[in-house]
Amino acid sequence: MSRLAILRWPDPRLSAVCEEVTDIPAAAALAQDMLETMYAAPGRGLAAPQVGVLQRLFVMDVGWKDGAATPMVCINPEIAAASEAQAEGEEGCLSIPGVTARVRRPTAITLRYLDETGNRREAALEGFAARCAQHELDHLDGLVTFDRLPPEVRAPLEAAYEALP
Template sequence: MSVLKILRWPDPVLQQVCTPVCDVAAVDALIGDMFDTMYAAPGRGLAAPQVGKLLRLFVMDVGWKEGTRTPMVCINPEVVDACETVVTREEGCLSIPGVMADVTRPDAVTLAYTDAAGRQRETRLTGFAAACAQHELDHLDGIVTFDRVDADQRAALEAAYGMPA
């Protein structure tokens, strides 16, 4: 496996909607490389477009930094249910390093996806895991953290990131 280059905002790939994965076996090596890249970054989630692949695929591991690896592969994911309770959490992004933004999202979601073995799954995620999955799913739809905040906060975050006003 290998560590891949992570694209940085405003790379146009990060603004594109990804296509579904048709052959799970064909992305096996990519999945391994994405985990290597995510752990090396070090991050908790990584979506395929962040490494230049316009595929509906992300990996995440919300527990590894606390010592418990909980790797999850989500191919062609979709939120099939979201709770009404929303929370605001500070989010970072490997494609926008050094920028932390307050993003409001449902506190729990049910995610339907295909795992790395090609099995259909449905998992209820809560708290930080729900936020992480929603953040990575956003990448598959060409949405980044800047798109989830109001205009004033976006302008401040882009300025902090070094983008011209």
């Protein structure tokens, strides 16, 4: 395994819509490198475009900082269902270090994806796990946290980010 470089916004690859994964073994190998990179960052989620690979793949582990590691590899993920209930929550991003923003999202989702062996999976995610998966899915659709914000909130956060060393 090896650590990968994480792209920083406004790299144009972070605005690209990703292609479906067709080579599961190659995606599984990439996912292992992405997990190593995510843990070292240290983050809780990482999408393939954040490491320059424009494929529909993300990894996440929402509990490892508080307990045992429970990594998820999500290949060609999609939201099958989302709750009507929504909540605002703080989100950070490894591609926009030093900036957090309050983003409104559904509080629960059903996520369908292929795992690293190519098996179809479905996961009912709530709370922070649902938020993390939706954030990573946004990356696969070419969206970053800033894209979820109204202009009057986005502008000062972008300015703060650009002023960071």
